[in-house]
Amino acid sequence: MTSMVLDVRQVHAKYGKREVLSGVSLQVPAGEWFCLLGPNGVGKSTLLRCISGALTPSSGDLLIAGHSAISDPLAAKQRLGYACAPEQLPGLLTGRQCLEVYAQAKGLRDISADVLALARELRFEGYFDSFVDTYSLGTRQKLCILLALLGEPTLIVLDEAFNGLDPASALQVKHHLQHRLTDGRCAVLLATHSLDIVEHYADKAALLIDGRIVREWSETEIAAFRVQGDSAMETALAQAAS
Numbered sequence: 001m002t003s004m005v006l007d008v009r010q011v012h013a014k015y016g017k018r019e020v021l022s023g024v025s026l027q028v029p030a031g032e033w034f035c036l037l038g039p040n041g042v043g044k045s046t047l048l049r050c051i052s053g054a055l056t057p058s059s060g061d062l063l064i065a066g067h068s069a070i071s072d073p074l075a076a077k078q079r080l081g082y083a084c085a086p087e088q089l090p091g092l093l094t095g096r097q098c099l100e101v102y103a104q105a106k107g108l109r110d111i112s113a114d115v116l117a118l119a120r121e122l123r124f125e126g127y128f129d130s131f132v133d134t135y136s137l138g139t140r141q142k143l144c145i146l147l148a149l150l151g152e153p154t155l156i157v158l159d160e161a162f163n164g165l166d167p168a169s170a171l172q173v174k175h176h177l178q179h180r181l182t183d184g185r186c187a188v189l190l191a192t193h194s195l196d197i198v199e200h201y202a203d204k205a206a207l208l209i210d211g212r213i214v215r216e217w218s219e220t221e222i223a224a225f226r227v228q229g230d231s232a233m234e235t236a237l238a239q240a241a242s
């Protein structure tokens with residue numbers, strides 16, 4: 001068993017004949033907030049879809065808490081909290097029904113208390129009994145996040161999950177994730193274009209270009225960007241991507 005919460009090993013992935021991921025490797029230990037960066041269309045969501053099991057890599061392997069998402073998908077998925085895209089939510093269910101179905105799928109008797117508490121903090125409770133197809137983008141995004149947090153996932157995977165959230169709600173989610181990370185209960189993988197989140201919350205960041213990780217930044221390097229200010233990380237990212 002690996003001690004890594006996420007271990008991506010030389011993953012290749014294609015849509016039809018077009019290869020989008022060309023040997024991606026990365027590791028995320030418990031307690032780490034890892035941000036995946038990269039220009040539009042380089043394959044960040046594709047990598048996250050491979051981790052979630054929605055897309056099968058053409059080669060390579062992805063281990064979640066030591067369980068292969070390819071050869072042992074059930075064990076891998078039991079340890080995964082994946083925030084699906086807001087448009088993938090079932091519009092004809094209510095928020096409460098979505099949470100109950102996910103909770104059952106995770107083997108829980110009820111919706112977890114800490115997820116209910118976060119729903120209160122996000123002012124989501126008023127939407128519990130409304131149909132998802134009546135939700136605004138931000139409200140859908142909140143539900144995607146709440147669903148991903150059910151059942152104490154060891155790995156939390158978020159794809160641009162802060163898009164559309166109002167600043168107060170975004171802050172509540174960031175603090176909630178930080179709390180789980182501080183307890184060492186999980187690791188977080190976030191695909192994002194928000195360098196503000198990277199500078200203030202990430203323990204590590206990586207840049208995906210042309211289907212490969214071309215650059216990683218450590219916590220110390222990210223802290224230095226924060227101190228330098230003046231768009232230091234933006235400049236470093238643009239240089240690495242050029």
Ligand SMILES: Nc1ncnc2c1ncn2[C@@H]1O[C@H](COP(=O)(O)OP(=O)(O)OP(=O)(O)O)[C@@H](O)[C@H]1O
Nearest residue numbers: 015016020038039040041042043044045046047191
């Ligand atoms: N279902 C699909 N079928 C065919 N091509 C796809 C499919 N999904 C994504 N692609 C293509 O794969 C490439 C990578 O897409 P992906 O969504 O992973 O990029 P991304 O890095 O997440 O982009 P963004 O930052 O814009 O969200 C893009 O060229 C995209 O057009």
